[in-house]
Amino acid sequence: MDIRSLSAAQSYAFARPATQPEPDHNGMAQGMRLTFQDFATTLKHSEHMAEASMVGQADPHALVQALAQTELAVETAVIVRNKVVEAYQEILRMPV
Template identity: 60%
Template sequence: MDMKAVSAIQKFADARATSAINNYVQARPATEPTPEEPSIVQSAGKAALDFAQTLAQTEETAKQAMIGDADPHALVQALAQTELAVEAAVSVRNKVVEAYQEILRMPV
């Protein structure tokens, strides 16, 4: 092989390696988590805050209904929202307990 052929092969190999490196560098950010996505802990915290706010709003509506300042329809609607929130919280709790029990049954 002459020197021109060897030089051409080396340039081709270098260009191919550089291309592969550039492709990897461009594709790598796609596999990294984005900071905008909330974590599971943040999502659970937000859900707990929403649950607490729903309960507080229902309590306030109930107090207003007792003194005659709230519409009875608003009280029924607030109680329905609270019922849904409690059912959702109980369902999540049940799933967590089932998962914990399943982990306890795993052999060590």
């Protein structure tokens, strides 16, 4: 057997595990799921506070605080979305 083919076979065998999914990626998916659930919870809380404020059952300070949290959550989501779109466009511009 030629030494170059042996070296190539060893390099391939070494690199092969890098192409297989790692069990750690499931933790990343779980983290993203929790992030989206927190975002939805923040929006629902703000809606409930606004409804309660309309009928006079909520403190105006709590309403302003809930709206500020919602504004921050939406701004963060927009920034993340813009970064994802920018990265996707950058990938599309890459030469093949």
